[in-house]
Amino acid sequence: MNAPPVPAAPCEPESGRRNGAVALALVSLLGLFAYFNAFRGAFMLDDLQFIQEPELRHPFTNAMAAGRPVVSLSLSVNYWADKMQPRGYHLFNLLVHVAAALTLFDLVRRTLLLPHFGGRYTDRAAVLAMAAALLWELHPLQTQSVTYVVQRCESMMGLFFLLTLYCFLRGATAPRRPGWWYAGAVLSCALGAGCKEVIAVAPAVVFLFDRTFLAGSWRGALRRWPFYAALAVPAVATVAVLVGRGLLSHEKGVVGFGTSLFTPKTYALTQPQVILHYLRLAAWPDALCLDYLDWPAVRTPADDPVSIGVVCSLVALTVVGVLLRSGWGFLAAWFFLILAPTSSIVPVQDAVFEHRMYLPLAALVVAAVLLADRGLELVRVRVPGSGWYATRGALAAAVVLLVAYGIVTMRRNEAYASRIALYTDNATKRPNNFRVRNNLAAELFSVRQEKAALAHARRAAELSPRMALYRVMVAQCLLELGEPEQALAELAVARELDPKAPNFRATLGYAELILGRFGDAVPDFEAARDEAPWSEIVRFRLAVCLLELGRTTEAADEIRTIREANPEYLPGLAEFIRLRAVEADPNGTVVRHTVLCARALAFASGETPEALDTLAVAYATAAKFDEGLVAGGAVVGPAVAAGVAGRGATGGSFELAAATAAKAAEKAAAAGNSYLAGRIAARAALFREHKRYLPTERPAGAVVKG
Numbered sequence: 001m002n003a004p005p006v007p008a009a010p011c012e013p014e015s016g017r018r019n020g021a022v023a024l025a026l027v028s029l030l031g032l033f034a035y036f037n038a039f040r041g042a043f044m045l046d047d048l049q050f051i052q053e054p055e056l057r058h059p060f061t062n063a064m065a066a067g068r069p070v071v072s073l074s075l076s077v078n079y080w081a082d083k084m085q086p087r088g089y090h091l092f093n094l095l096v097h098v099a100a101a102l103t104l105f106d107l108v109r110r111t112l113l114l115p116h117f118g119g120r121y122t123d124r125a126a127v128l129a130m131a132a133a134l135l136w137e138l139h140p141l142q143t144q145s146v147t148y149v150v151q152r153c154e155s156m157m158g159l160f161f162l163l164t165l166y167c168f169l170r171g172a173t174a175p176r177r178p179g180w181w182y183a184g185a186v187l188s189c190a191l192g193a194g195c196k197e198v199i200a201v202a203p204a205v206v207f208l209f210d211r212t213f214l215a216g217s218w219r220g221a222l223r224r225w226p227f228y229a230a231l232a233v234p235a236v237a238t239v240a241v242l243v244g245r246g247l248l249s250h251e252k253g254v255v256g257f258g259t260s261l262f263t264p265k266t267y268a269l270t271q272p273q274v275i276l277h278y279l280r281l282a283a284w285p286d287a288l289c290l291d292y293l294d295w296p297a298v299r300t301p302a303d304d305p306v307s308i309g310v311v312c313s314l315v316a317l318t319v320v321g322v323l324l325r326s327g328w329g330f331l332a333a334w335f336f337l338i339l340a341p342t343s344s345i346v347p348v349q350d351a352v353f354e355h356r357m358y359l360p361l362a363a364l365v366v367a368a369v370l371l372a373d374r375g376l377e378l379v380r381v382r383v384p385g386s387g388w389y390a391t392r393g394a395l396a397a398a399v400v401l402l403v404a405y406g407i408v409t410m411r412r413n414e415a416y417a418s419r420i421a422l423y424t425d426n427a428t429k430r431p432n433n434f435r436v437r438n439n440l441a442a443e444l445f446s447v448r449q450e451k452a453a454l455a456h457a458r459r460a461a462e463l464s465p466r467m468a469l470y471r472v473m474v475a476q477c478l479l480e481l482g483e484p485e486q487a488l489a490e491l492a493v494a495r496e497l498d499p500k501a502p503n504f505r506a507t508l509g510y511a512e513l514i515l516g517r518f519g520d521a522v523p524d525f526e527a528a529r530d531e532a533p534w535s536e537i538v539r540f541r542l543a544v545c546l547l548e549l550g551r552t553t554e555a556a557d558e559i560r561t562i563r564e565a566n567p568e569y570l571p572g573l574a575e576f577i578r579l580r581a582v583e584a585d586p587n588g589t590v591v592r593h594t595v596l597c598a599r600a601l602a603f604a605s606g607e608t609p610e611a612l613d614t615l616a617v618a619y620a621t622a623a624k625f626d627e628g629l630v631a632g633g634a635v636v637g638p639a640v641a642a643g644v645a646g647r648g649a650t651g652g653s654f655e656l657a658a659a660t661a662a663k664a665a666e667k668a669a670a671a672g673n674s675y676l677a678g679r680i681a682a683r684a685a686l687f688r689e690h691k692r693y694l695p696t697e698r699p700a701g702a703v704v705k706g
Contacts, residue, residue, distance in 0.1 A: 108125075108128070132365050157192045161199060185206070212329070259348065267351065278354075484515050525541055607663075609677075658688045
């Protein structure tokens with residue numbers, strides 16, 4: 001494009017070509033070696049928001065589509081192929097990473113063969129490029145971009161960024177028809193813009209590459225102005241979309257000048273610390289962490305003059321290197337330019353995220369490889385006869401480092417095997433991170449470790465007392481531990497802080513349901529349903545309240561909606577309620593919820609023998625607390641318990657259980673299932689003797705979410 005092609009790179013010797021072929025195999029195989037255990041990784045943090053939403057199957061309407069449509073399409077393809085199984089998502093992430101490493105390999109190899117280097121690397125360009133690509137691929141700092149599913153935003157952007165530069169290099173050195181390569185560069189940049197906004201710096205990086213290694217001057221690089229004009233279009237467009245969506249000005253946004261944790265000044269002053277932290281992790285990745293939300297803000301230059309001074313000096317050296325048209329100047333500029341969108345004056349809620357080092361790490365690795373090569377060259381010159389030993393020693397050191405990186409990466413992947421493992425690791429490394437504490441509490445709560453969950457939820461609320469969300473989590477734990485009044489106190493605080501906090505209305509409705517305040521609970525559940533219409537548990541609890549208020553038509557409508565949206569939900573809930581009904585030592589909240597759900601499930605099923613049997617067992621369990629618990633209003637409310645049983649029960653829990661079981665046995669016998677009828681009749685006899693039914697053998701894995 002208005003500039004003559006750069007003379008073709010000198011041909012590599014046959015050994016160089018063989019090394020190139022070996023690199024292709026090694027990059028693929030070692031990538032699989034380091035990340036094979038990532039296939040077992042669970043969905044984390046933003047994964048739960050973007051992957052578990054109902055619109056995921058629709059690539060152009062889901063939550064990711066508006067800003068990152070290419071990533072959105074990839075997630076939808078994964079969903080079509082694997083539904084909610086994580087392995088397919090992890091395989092895609094690994095393929096992207098391997099493709100990026102292969103692109104980096106050939107980009108570095110072809111760059112080292114350019115006339116700019118005067119033939120210095122002709123005999124070993126493939127070896128050096130191979131070392132750089134493998135070290136970058138296996139570096140443990142990359143795990144967040146590869147194993148954390150939604151961070152394919154970073155790795156896909158990185159792949160297209162590398163392809164943009166690679167296609168440009170091929171076009172600039174093509175003896176004929178370079179236009180196709182230039183078009184590939186523009187297309188790659190456009191695809192990168194559909195992945196992450198960091199691609200906006202790609203034109204600047206390509207221009208510096210051109211000026212440093214190809215054109216030799218600013219004026220020479222500007223001869224390709226039509227290409228740069230085309231390349232700037234997707235970069236400018238992605239920034240325009242970002243601004244147009246209000247992400248740079250929204251009051252409660254996570255990016256931009258409305259971010260609550262940082263101002264532009266404090267964010268800019270904090271980033272030197274962050275950049276030095278990135279550099280330390282690049283050199284020694286021993287304390288990798290998922291979430292750094294608790295990273296403290298630097299308020300004034302006097303708070304950390306050392307970090308600010310060091311980074312400003314590095315930036316100044318980078319400018320000097322760029323002006324001198326040096327290779328190290330370009331690598332330093334690569335590092336700082338790609339970090340600039342997230343490490344400058346535009347605040348981001350999370351000052352630190354390791355995945356932001358995905359591409360900047362490439363500059364550091366390439367610089368380290370070339371520096372090691374230079375050192376090896378000096379040894380050969382200054383120590384005669386040392387060439388063979390120095391070369392073998394360098395090769396051995398590289399192999400040891402690659403193996404070490406691979407092992408550390410595999411170990412880091414193990415932390416991603418479950419959310420509890422990863423959040424526990426994070427909370428151990430950063431104990432004052434309130435978001436991690438709350439996330440860990442939520443995960444422990446989901447597997448019914450309520451006491452441990454409560455401890456972390458309370459700590460999160462202590463660390464961030466203005467966050468209503470954390471108070472809601474405390475309330476949820478208290479409800480499951482049988483403390484509804486304490487839960488209401490926490491919810492009262494949450495209402496004052498933010499009545500629109502996630503799960504607030506649903507949790508408040510649940511507390512009111514447990515306390516038998518069905519009329520109060522209905523509007524709360526209706527509001528929660530409107531906020532999250534896909535939530536089956538909210539709709540079901542609303543149906544419970546409506547049923548207890550005698551509004552059976554409305555209750556039936558909610559149950560029908562649940563059944564149409566997810567036919568498997570009600571059978572799964574029935575299994576969970578059955579398990580809860582036979583718990584050996586439940587608390588009052590569990591019993592109340594179990595009875596109410598069992599009643600609603602019996603209604604939903606048309607009073608099948610199985611559903612009535614579960615209801616009978618639940619009634620008998622309620623007797624452990626109070627003979628009048630069920631009929632006294634705390635659970636049943638205005639509905640008449642005897643109407644459900646179909647027999648004139650006296651009101652006591654055991655009597656009601658016996659009557660309900662008798663009806664279930666009759667229905668089973670009428671259906672020709674004499675075996676089930678006999679088992680239920682035996683349980684009815686237990687209830688008449690005022691004894692609970694507790695199975696002698698409990699099913700394995702009796703922990704069920706509900």
